Amino acid sequence: MLRSASERRKKIATTLAFISIPLSGFVTDIYLPSFPTMATSLGVPEHSIQLTLTCFFLSYGVSQLFVGSLLDSIGRFRPAMYGLGVLIISSLLIGITRNVQLICCLRIIQGIAVAFVVVSKRAFFVDLYSGEKLKHYLSFFTIIWSLGPIVAPFLGGYLQKFFNWQANFYFLAGYALLMLIFELIFSGETIAARKPFDLARIKGNYAMMLGDPKFLLGIITLGMSYSVVMVFNIAGPFVIENSFHFNAVTIGYCTLILGFSWMIGGIISKRLIALDFNRKASAAVVVQFVLISILFLVGYGYQQLWCLMLFAFVIHICSGFLYNLFFTQSLLYFPQHAGMTAGLLGGLVYVITSLSSFTLSRTGKIATQQDMVLRYLVISAILGVVIWSFVRVRRSAAKLAAV
Incomplete structure (x- = not known):
């Protein structure tokens, strides 16, 4: 021992x-x-x-x-x-x-x-x-x-x-x-x-947790935030090599840079912990969606790797920000089941990410920057709808608690 x-x-x-x-x-x-x-x-x-x-x-x-x-x-x-x-x-x-x-x-x-x-x-x-x-x-x-x-x-x-x-x-x-x-x-x-x-106890606790709409929407938000990052991980290597004609080392450097952006997003989230949760979440997803939309429009007239990486860096910061924000919040819902909560969060986030990754890989060939940015746009739009729903549920719960 x-x-x-x-x-x-x-x-x-x-x-x-x-x-x-x-x-x-x-x-x-x-x-x-x-x-x-x-x-x-x-x-x-x-x-x-x-x-x-x-x-x-x-x-x-x-x-x-x-x-x-x-x-x-x-x-x-x-x-x-x-x-x-x-x-x-x-x-x-x-x-x-x-x-x-x-x-x-x-x-x-x-x-x-x-x-x-x-x-x-x-x-x-x-x-x-x-x-x-x-x-x-x-x-x-x-x-x-x-x-x-x-x-x-x-x-x-x-x-x-x-x-x-x-x-x-x-x-x-x-x-x-x-x-x-x-x-x-x-x-x-x-x-x-x-x-x-005790499998029955595990199933019962999981059913109870997933019955909470805030917790469930929080998990979906985490999964979709990570799915935004996975768009680059899945499509980026092919676009960088086949469309921009760079080698595997450049792909590695690009992924390294975006890894730092995810970490920066988490750090910013911790620094802004005192600000209103709903406003932080809404602002981050709006900024992300607007940036992706601009990148998509710019792509019709100009496509360069440095431009893609500049936008992707900030887009991934937004995802890292949202992930840290919702992960911390979701862990606090069931303190009496902290271990199971962490397991359920971690497990379902990867399940959601795997499903979105599979869908992305099956929606046609991703050969150009525009192909990849379109996937960014769709995932970010879904993320925005989920966060909008989460904020509505949270505000309704706050009103009921105040009565």
């Missing part, structure tokens, strides 16, 4: 837990710059490669709905180690296969494996720490998680340039292998007492 280990070992195990937090971002984003090359190498259409990302999102999201409660009953350490082992094997298999259907199946398996690793490491901190120390560690979660989407595609661009698309998955296998070795040496079980897995 790690709980009774020395302070030095606990510190090392804590560092390892932090290193595992960006894992989902790495598994998601590292091969984005290789999308065009993968399509050519495997001899498949673009949407088949985009589907590999959708498969991961869907399995990762659905798994999070149940993994938390399952880990409460079977422990944290062994499932996480098995998850790392599965990630190693599946990454190696993806690297050697030429069948895109098999890659999709392996990505589904990876989604489940990564869910076990990431959720167990979130619970690690709650098991081992409490009070101010726990708050201190938790405050780093968002920042450290953001390192995955920022660093991974930047690294992936260079792996593609100097090696090939398979190198991304060999890197993931190596990353997971090193984590597995150090975890086995320095980490251990942290759960104090196991709880029985």
